[in-house]
Amino acid sequence: EDKVVQSPLSLVVHEGDTVTLNCSYEVTNFRSLLWYKQEKKAPTFLFMLTSSGIEKKSGRLSSILDKKELFSILNITATQTGDSAVYLCAVYYGGATNKLIFGTGTLLAVQP
């Protein structure tokens, strides 16, 4: 069964902390892994990862993919209260079909 599992389910940190969010997957015909940030509205795109070992970086956020071990991590350094959100991992896969499967997300709360 195709699946995407995120951990932890929720996390509470203080401003300035560094956090690591995990995403593991099992799918056939992997195409890409995606990270989204969801506040009280629609998900917004963060990263797309297709190759192992190549870090994607945007400000304090970074992500990397390991296609051998079938997982990805999302790092957030020097967290701020504005980072509080649900972080969603999704995997785009499928041969002739187009499938996108989401994990249930990690709820991050950053306290002042």
Added chain:
Amino acid sequence: EAQVTQNPRYLITVTGKKLTVTCSQNMNHEYMSWYRQDPGLGLRQIYYSMNVEVTDKGDVPEGYKVSRKEKRNFPLILESPSPNQTSLYFCASSTEGLDTQYFGPGTRLTVL
């Protein structure tokens, strides 16, 4: 401004009363998709479309219909809504494939 719009944003209806949720994008995107989001289950793909008149089922298509008669519009139709279709619905669009999607603001549907 590039955007995906959905209407209505909120809807309360009764079992069996047909309804349509509209979705429109102004980015000339080929791909459009519908998702539902439920607590503990995450985002699940309902239907997607690769172009005009080309649609395919996602993971949870039962009880839903879609059509793609114009490139910019992708309405979601519930012919006979039931309470288990109470959910938060998102429309999304992308240029090629299901990565880097732009999500609409969401439609919160309650079926009594």
